[in-house]
Amino acid sequence: MEELFRISYPVAAADYSSAGKASADIKRRLKQLGVGGDVLRRVAVASYEVELNLVIHSEGGELCLTVFPGAVQLVSSDVGPGIPDLDMAMREGYSTANEEARSLGFGAGMGLPNMKRNSDEFDIKSKVGTGTTITMRFNLSA
Amino acid sequence: MQEKRRYHSVRLDKDRCKGCTNCLTHCPTAAIRVRGGRAHILDNLCIDCGECIRICEYHAKVAFTDVMANIKAYKYAIVLPAPSLYGQFRDMARPEYVLEALKRVGFDEVFEVARGADIVTRAIREKLREPNQPRPLISSACPTVVRLIQVRFPELIDHIVDIRQPMEVAASVARAEFCKKHHCSPSDVGCFFVTPCPAKMTAIRTPIGQKKSELDGAISMMELYGQLLPHINEMLNDPDFVPATGYGVAWATSNGEANAVCPDNSLSVDGISNVIRVLEEVENDKLSDLIYLEGNACIGGCVGGPLTFENSYVAKNTIRKMVRHMSPEHPDTAVPSSMLNKYPTKNDLPIEPNTAEKLDDNIVEAMRKMKQMNEIIQRLPGYDCGSCGSPTCAAFAEDIVRGYCTEMDCVHLLREKLKVMAEEMVELAQSRRE
Incomplete structure (x- = not known):
């Protein structure tokens, strides 16, 4: 499918003061493109969760929004540390968030499950020492 | 088009x-x-x-807003003061002083919008008992917040409670009661709201969620303040007068509504930028444990409206002290349930999204424009200085792709361009001399 628009946002590790800025911009742009309703709601939730995951768990990475004629795609890729046990990580309520993140109210262990629930296609690949890539697609209803 | x-x-x-x-x-x-x-x-x-x-x-x-002379267009004029009006007068002990003053400046009848707030409180509480409500339900009382949702958070429209604003419900009751008592036709009666803000005036002229407003106009609190001052000395003496509860009066200030409607699990936010931040959270599904959200565009709530006279903090304190001496009865018992059936409390139209932010109706064309916007932004200085006449460099880029201006409207780009042109001129002159 021909890609029509792409923009990426660098996300720094542990930068809580900027957390949420990328997802806010993603929402704004989708609204300008005329993407609304249920899809926008789901992208909003998933993009916020994935951005926060980069801030809380990664050593830095980027979030990339691509818009196709029939779908919205979000790809988050980071440079580490990687997830040792993906099955465990996908479980509701399981979290490895540190004290700092927990003191800010994060770490409920709902991030990945929420991303999966809100996207139409969800894929996660991770290698310890290399990094994690999450790809989510949201279909635009015609 | x-x-x-x-x-x-x-x-x-x-x-x-x-x-x-x-x-x-x-x-x-x-x-x-x-x-x-x-x-x-x-x-x-x-x-x-x-x-x-x-x-x-x-x-x-x-x-x-309407001027006082406009009330003369009607045979009878009813005034409906927002409870924030009571906070405009220092050490005001009871609403009845303000209500009497309103009658003395020329109104035939006075009806408290706070009483409308009492009825609305009950209506919303009934609504909260219905199953499968979106969480949180968002108050519809501040028309600016409702319009903000239409423009910037259209996917949250379903969260807005479909109950009318207190002034609308108050006007329905006031007009019906007046016509019954004085045996006149509803069209003989003009209902005028005393408003702390322009948003309510707009909401009367172009209602959201209603085909037609129950009100005929609004008079600015600022304008009325001076006229009322000399008459603030006696209490309203009307055997038929039904006062609002303290809960209804407290709607004048931030948290008054949330406290009346859902004290156990609600949030109240005041100030437009704070409201935007909280709506972002609702959008990210981070506040779905909340039952009710009260948002006020003005800091402090309606007492902070742009058309108020008194310092909003002083006004808030006046309201707080006044409420402490009022009947502690909750609208649940103070408002008879017959009120909810007798008068319209629900919206009769859906609230529509405002698509003004959309770049184009065609998504492919919109994406082309967005790409172009991004390229333009790369060339702009990013000072957000406003010299071009657009609020930010991003808005300027958007204005260019919408065709409202050109890149040379940016003084910084223009200066660069002039510098290059001047250098070219010098080069040209030198080459001619050789």
Whole structure:
């Protein structure tokens, strides 16, 4: 499918003061493109969760929004540390968030499950020492 | 396609506008542009919050409201004061002093909007008992917040409670009771709201969620304040008068509504930028444990409205003290359930999203424009100085792709361009001499 628009946002590790800025911009742009309703709601939730995951768990990475004629795609890729046990990580309520993140109210262990629930296609690949890539697609209803 | 101009209470006084950028950068929906040496309000984006009225040093932003003479158009005139009016008078002990003063300046009858708030409180509480409500339900009382949701958070429209504003419910009751008592026709009676803000005036002229407002106009609190002052000395003496509860009066201040409607699990936010931040959280599904959200565009709630006279903190304190001495009865018992069936409390129209932020109706074309916008932004300095007349460099890029201006409207780009041209001229002159 021909890609029509792409923009990426660098996300720094542990930068809580900027957390949420990328997802806010993603929402704004989708609204300008005329993407609304249920899809926008789901992208909003998933993009916020994935951005926060980069801030809380990664050593830095980027979030990339691509818009196709029939779908919205979000790809988050980071440079580490990687997830040792993906099955465990996908479980509701399981979290490895540190004290700092927990003191800010994060770490409920709902991030990945929420991303999966809100996207139409969800894929996660991770290698310890290399990094994690999450790809989510949201279909635009015609 | 020519869209019909929307009515707005907030307008520009062209002669007073200096074309500065104060209002430009303070508008929460980026609805102002400075073109041709003066400000212009984009009427499809303006939500009548009145922030520009507060910020303009030259008083070039004004709110259009009804003048007192307009009440003469009706055989009888009922005045419906917002409870924030009570807070305008220092050490005001009871609403009845203000209500009597209102009658003395020329109104035939007075009906408290706080009583409308009592009825609305009950109606919302009934609504909260229905199953499968979105969480949180968002208050519909502040028309600026409702318009903000239409423009910037259209997917949250389903969260807005479909109950009318207190002033609307109050006007229905007031008119019906007056006509019954005085055996007159509803069209003989004009209902006028005493307003703390331009947004309510706009909501009367172009209602949201209602085909037609129950009110006939609104008079600015600021205008009425001076006229009422000399008459604040006696209490209303009317055997038929039914006072509002303290809960209804407390709607004048932030948290008053949330405390009446859902004290156990609600949140109240005041100030338009704070409301935007909290709505972002609702959008991210981070507040779905909340039952009710009260948002007020003005800091402190309606007592902080742009058309109020008294310092909002002082007014808030006046209301707080007044409420402490009022009946502690909750609207649940103070408002008879017959009221809810007898008068309309629900919206009769759906609330529609405002698509003014959309770049194009065609998504492919919209994406082409967005790509172009991004390329333009790369070339802009990113100072967000407003000299071009758009509030930010990003808004400027958007204005260019929408065809409202060109890149050379940016003074920084123009300077660069002139520098290059000057250098070329020098080179050309030198080459001619050789």
